[in-house]
Amino acid sequence: MKLERFKLERLQSEQEHNVEYNLSESGVEPMHIRDLLPTQELKDQLLDMQLSYSQTNGTVALREAISHHYPGTTAEQISATTGGAEANFLVTWWLRKENPDRDELVFMIPNYMQIGGIWKNLGGKVIPFKLEMKDGKWVPDLEGLRAAVSKKTAAIAICTPNNPTGKILSEDDLKTIVSIAGEQGAWVVSDEIYRGAEIQENKAPSVHGLSDKVLITTSLSKAYGLPGLRIGWVVCPSPKEALELWTYSDYTTISPATASDWLATLALSPGIQGKIEKRTRSVVRENWTIMEKWIASHSDLISGVPPEAAAICFIKLKDGIDSFDFTMRLMKEKSVLISPGDHFEMPGYVRIGFGSEKKYLESALELIGEILNTYR
């Protein structure tokens, strides 16, 4: 069986370093290593580090630093991974193997298509659970979800704050989702990679602690602006699942990169973590005002629901504008990369990332506007 391609990632991998303006990124402008090393002592520690293998499931120091962000959790419940991508991969593979009688995955749409794609590639069946546009808001179809989940369901996989819409599922929504899964003995996998990048005031709720069948996947790539560290993790309800996932990660990356494990531990320490979160929030809030104005100035051709979190806006194009053609024209004629809604199973939309430096963002938006104007 041929693997189904992960179209979003492939387009980005092929083009993001070729274009002049890359607005296909969903995180904030990445930080520099220097920002994580405020003292000479820390700089020296990094330079003197011996590049041996790190611990397979992440060092105890890293897993402890992660566990402090999930009250009541210990390092034994954390599996550190190479990015959120490996966290999602391990969890999906584990779910498929551990639940041979349950071959269905109920998958939130629109979404970052990785978990659904892996599930299909492992021979499973994917059933959509829709985030619907109602009265100008993204609303989860919880009735549809109830109908979709059965004894054949291994897990419900959600992404909140959501990629590509920036929608945050409320605490009540999460409780309902966990309870629907629980009634059928299914797991809930919550990709919470954009948590901490809220544009609205409050931190997005998490599924953490809602039941003993929830797994959280996440990383430092988006809300921390540290994608190049490639450090992610899975939060498990008990040490048992973390130990099982470790068996799987022995077959994937062996261990997170040693220098990254150490830098990630610093990034998660209270002093530095607070500063990073503040930086992220100010980038998403300030840049959203630029985006919002730009959307308003093209309101005859596009519309967008304000995201509640993440440096991304999912924009509806006027009927008749093909989102894939639009994205390709933009890339070829203006050297600007954005993501077509087709890559989220939502043709008619495009996702624009607004986490970059302001001048860069404004210049790229101006070029997108020039292509949009040709549809007037």
Ligand SMILES: Cc1ncc(COP(=O)(O)O)c(C=O)c1O
């Ligand atoms: C929802 C979601 N999960 C996981 C990932 C992959 O994260 P990482 O870069 O940490 O591997 C992404 C990347 O865009 C994402 O949007």
